[in-house]
Amino acid sequence: MADTAHTAPDRPDGLKGIASDWASDQRAFKTASWGKSMMWIFLLSDTFVFGCFLLSYMTARMSTTVPWPNSSEVFALHMFGADIPLILIAIMTFVLISSSGTMAMAVNFAYRRNRRMTVILMLFTALMGATFVGMQAFEWTKLIQEGVRPWGNPWGAAQFGSSFFMITGFHGTHVTIGVIFLLIVARKVWRGDYDRGERGFFTSRRGDYEQVEIMGLYWHFVDLVWVFIFAFFYLW
Amino acid sequence: MSSSSAHAHETQPGEAAVAGHGDGQQHPIRLYLLVWGWLFVLSACSYMVDYIHLEGLLRWGLILLFMVLKAGLIMAVFMHMIWERAALSWAIILPPIAVLVFVAIMVIESDHTVFTRMTFFSGGG
Numbered sequence: 001m002a003d004t005a006h007t008a009p010d011r012p013d014g015l016k017g018i019a020s021d022w023a024s025d026q027r028a029f030k031t032a033s034w035g036k037s038m039m040w041i042f043l044l045s046d047t048f049v050f051g052c053f054l055l056s057y058m059t060a061r062m063s064t065t066v067p068w069p070n071s072s073e074v075f076a077l078h079m080f081g082a083d084i085p086l087i088l089i090a091i092m093t094f095v096l097i098s099s100s101g102t103m104a105m106a107v108n109f110a111y112r113r114n115r116r117m118t119v120i121l122m123l124f125t126a127l128m129g130a131t132f133v134g135m136q137a138f139e140w141t142k143l144i145q146e147g148v149r150p151w152g153n154p155w156g157a158a159q160f161g162s163s164f165f166m167i168t169g170f171h172g173t174h175v176t177i178g179v180i181f182l183l184i185v186a187r188k189v190w191r192g193d194y195d196r197g198e199r200g201f202f203t204s205r206r207g208d209y210e211q212v213e214i215m216g217l218y219w220h221f222v223d224l225v226w227v228f229i230f231a232f233f234y235l236w
Numbered sequence: 237m238s239s240s241s242a243h244a245h246e247t248q249p250g251e252a253a254v255a256g257h258g259d260g261q262q263h264p265i266r267l268y269l270l271v272w273g274w275l276f277v278l279s280a281c282s283y284m285v286d287y288i289h290l291e292g293l294l295r296w297g298l299i300l301l302f303m304v305l306k307a308g309l310i311m312a313v314f315m316h317m318i319w320e321r322a323a324l325s326w327a328i329i330l331p332p333i334a335v336l337v338f339v340a341i342m343v344i345e346s347d348h349t350v351f352t353r354m355t356f357f358s359g360g361g
Contacts, residue, residue, distance in 0.1 A: 018326055021323035040327075044328050051332065058342065059346050062350065063346040093283075104271075104313075104314045111261060213261060220310055220311075223314075231302070
């Protein structure tokens with residue numbers, strides 16, 4: 001690929017920059033590589049998927065005349081002799097945010113060619129992701145035992161169960177896939193694949209340490225989606 | 237996005253020789269720790285909204301405020317969006333506005349549905 005001048009000194013910023021970058025006869029994303037651009041575009045499409053889930057949840061909740069179950073009580077845990085509202089969800093939120101923090105630092109160490117720290121931080125990220133999924137499995141088990149089903153529950157509107165399983169299930173699937181890919185990329189970093197520019201199994205293109213940043217984009221997106229689920233499903 | 241030049245090219249001495257995009261996006265670890273800390277504080281704040289039983293507009297407003305701040309921090313710093321060029325950021329940020337339009341349509345639709353349910357079904361649906 002020809003160098004498409006990331007650093008041309010006369011490139012304008014702002015609106016003019018957008019127009020000139022998109023109008024140019026080469027590539028629109030001057031500083032983002034092929035892999036990074038494609039990950040961003042995938043994440044954009046995933047935004048629409050999650051957006052539509054949350055939107056259908058909103059529609060179900062707004063259009064039912066049956067009271068919506070109080071999530072603060074539904075997701076309370078009995079700890080230390082009292083019911084603490086939403087405590088498991090709060091812990092899950094902190095775990096996922098922490099995993100985003102370690103991922104961001106893993107990307108940083110990857111660009112510094114510090115393979116050891118990169119692998120350690122990525123494994124921590126994967127561990128926290130797996131912890132998150134484990135807590136979600138615990139939460140599902142608890143709710144199923146209490147009688148929540150996609151078609152009904154003991155506390156109110158039947159759509160609560162269908163929205164809950166659909167939204168958290170799809171998010172949990174994303175976290176699980178993320179953990180698997182974290183382990184795959186961590187192994188490649190550990191072996192030094194990115195120092196030698198080995199070809200990847202997925203695209204057969206030569207990998208470099210930007211792969212860690214692209215992996216990070218996916219992981220932060222999973223955290224980002226949780227921010228919206230936490231706000232709209234659990235707190236609203 | 238005009239702040240990009242200030243941070244985007246901080247590389248350690250001796251590492252600048254690596255060709256291509258392999259040496260991109262180096263920012264101080266301190267910045268990530270700072271954002272991490274703020275995300276913790278904002279999450280704790282949004283949890284407190286529920287814990288102290290705020291109601292009505294104040295509750296919804298605070299939930300949305302903390303949500304937007306958290307999402308903004310994650311996208312801007314963790315996902316490096318403030319250091320990307322505007323052509324990429326806008327291409328990613330603008331299309332989800334279509335979702336907001338969809339939300340507005342479905343709010344109207346839901347109001348209509350709940351109105352007909354209350355009018356024509358005695359027990360609601």
